[in-house]
Amino acid sequence: MPTMPNMPDRSGHRPTLTLLAACVSTLLVLMNYTQPMTVLPQMATDLHAGPSGQTWILNGIALGLASLLLVAGSLADNHGRRLMFLLGTAVSLVGSVMAATAGTTLVMVLARVVQGGAGAAILVATLGIIGHEFPAGHNRVRATGMWGASLGAGIALGPLASAGLAAAASWRAFFWAYALASAALGLLGALTLRESRAAVRRRPDVPAVVTLGAGVAVLLAAVTAGRQGFGRPLVLALFAGAVLLLGAFVAVEARTREPMLDLGLFTRPAFLLSVGGALITGFGVIGVMSYLPTAWEHTLGWTPLATACWFALWSGTSFAAATQARRAGLGADHQLALGFALAGAGSLLLLGSAGSWSPTRTVAGLVVAGMGSGLLNSALARLAIESVPAGRASMGSGANNTARYIGSSLGVAATVAVVTTAGAGHGTGAGTGHVAGPGAALGTAHGVDVALVAAAALLLVTAALVLARSRAAPAAPPRTHASDSLADGEGAIVDRSATPVGGQ
Known part of the structure; x- marks a missing residue:
């Protein structure tokens, strides 16, 4: 029986190559996101960056990501996800060369913003492509789980790769390597990805x-x-x-x-769960965990490479949990609740890790928190696709990830504020990043514990609310608008599948 012209041919190996391109590119975007974590002092010295400049170097990529995710998602749905992916890899190449050759803090910050915009295009395009290529059911659960696992793997490998290349050559070596990887990904995408978009293009908003x-x-x-x-x-x-x-x-x-963003989506429980879950994940999980390695270096005297290795235990567990999440057979809402609960429990187990450090307790905390993070990444990837009308998967990804990165930026800022305030009575300089002695280390350790308790409380309460909402009113499948489900007559491949949030 011949293949219909508007339906994808799933008999070959193309879906495997599609998933490979999507996951590798996502992994690299997150590696780049966490790159400064272990080499910021070297970068600051070479670029003559003060405390304010260092803050902007750290947050430049988040600014570019969050500002353009939803915009890039809407453009990808309207004009082509493959096109958006290729554009993202091209801009990533330019931004990486800018970063590798930067001679001033201003140029580096601009380069990181450019890289963030490119990362936004890549992230929304890849998840949108996965939503199109893999129909609802087991295959989609597996594919979105792998995509979510790539987030954790990127967070784990970024600091390690950055520290290793800096030790072997220079911190600039990472950006040269990333430029080459961007070019290779662009070539892989051009050769393997098929174009897909919404059935009917919307007017530019x-x-x-x-x-x-x-x-x-x-x-x-x-x-x-x-x-x-x-x-x-x-x-x-x-x-x-x-x-x-x-x-x-x-x-x-x-x-x-x-x-560009239908406000009526906010009346859908599934969409609220997708965006709200991503916001809380960014604030309560990523925000605190992003600060923890810095605290370890300051209070325990660890080297950047040693810190990155310990931190990789959390992000590596996150990767493993996301890849295996589908075996639990949970709906996305129940998986989200379990993820929040484990992330909160892990935060409580990490109490004292920045002060009276215990290897056993720290390992347990990192593993439990990592399992929670992996379940969250996998569930949120599914929700991003399944909570919006068919044909708007990239927009759903943009909304989901915008909430995640806004939440993480707010979470880091809140963590720094809590550590500084709570640690003020236990030492000097807590949370400033410039520890001058045992008193400052004691203050930072106390402030970190307060931040961990606050994060755990938020995550555990959120887990209870998600579970209660799921039991009271199971999420209904998203309704597909007619304009999103009719072929446009131009040979574009149309998304037609949607499943209930709680189903497989």
């Missing part, structure tokens, strides 16, 4: 693109600048600007006939 992109960028700029004090006039002005821009975005979307 330019006002939404401008207000959302600018609003998220200004919000993250305010959070980044706020690390030197949230009461400063500049920071308050940035927060006010972000509120105005994001309010304008909501107003624009409420009035347009073909919005």
Whole structure:
């Protein structure tokens, strides 16, 4: 029986190559995201970056990612996910060369923002392609689990690769290697990926693109600048600007006939679970865990490479848990609840790790927290696809990941604030990143424990709420709009599958 022209041929090996390209590119984006974690002091010395410059180097990529994820997702659905992927790899190559040759802090920060924008294009394109290539059911659960596992693997390998290349050559070597990897991924994508897009293209929503992109960028700029004090006039002005821009975005979307982000999606429990779950994951998991290696270095005197190796236990467990999550046979909502519960329990087990360090307790905490993180990554990847109408998978990925990276930026800022405030009475310099003696180390260790307890409380309460909501009203399958399910007559491959959030 001949293959229908608008339906993908799944009889060959192309889905395997598609999944390989999607997972490898996602892994590399996350490696780049965590690159400065172990080499920031060397970068700061070479670029003459002060504390403020270091903060912007760390957060430049998050700013680019969060600002453009939803925009890139909408563009990918309308104009082609393969096209967006190839564009992302090309821009990534440019940004990596900029970073490798940067001679000033400003150039490095701009390069990281460019890399973040490229990473946004790659992430939304790959998850959208997976949603198209793998139909609802076991194959999609496996594919989204692998994609989610790539997040954990990238977080694990980024600091290790960066520290290793810096020791062998220079911190710049990582960016040269990333430039070569971007070129190779672009070639792999051009040879293996098939184009897919929504059945009917929507008109460009330019006002939404401008207000959302600018609003998220200004919000993250305010959070980044706020690390030197949230009461400063500049920071308050940035927060006010972000509120105005994001309010304008909501107003624009409420009035347009073909919005980039349909506000009606927020009436769907599955979409709220996807976006809310990603926000809490960023805030309560990524935010705290991103700060923990820095605290270990300051209080325990570890080298960057030793810290990266211990941190890899958490992210490596996350990778393993995400790849095996499908074997548990849980719906996405129950998996999300279990992930939050394990992440919260792991945070409690890590109490004292920055002070009176215990190998056994720390290993247990990292493994339990890593299992929770892996389950969350896998479940959120499924929800990002299954909570939106067919044909809008990249937009769903953009919304999900925008919430994740906004949450992580806010989480890191909140963690620093908690550590600084709680540690003030137990030592000097807590949380500043410049530990001057035993008193400062004691203050930082106490502040980290307070942050871990706060994160655990948030995660455990969220787990209980997700479980209660699931029992009270199981998530319904997303309804597909007619405009998203009709072929456009131009040979584009159309997404037609959707499953209940709680099903397989």
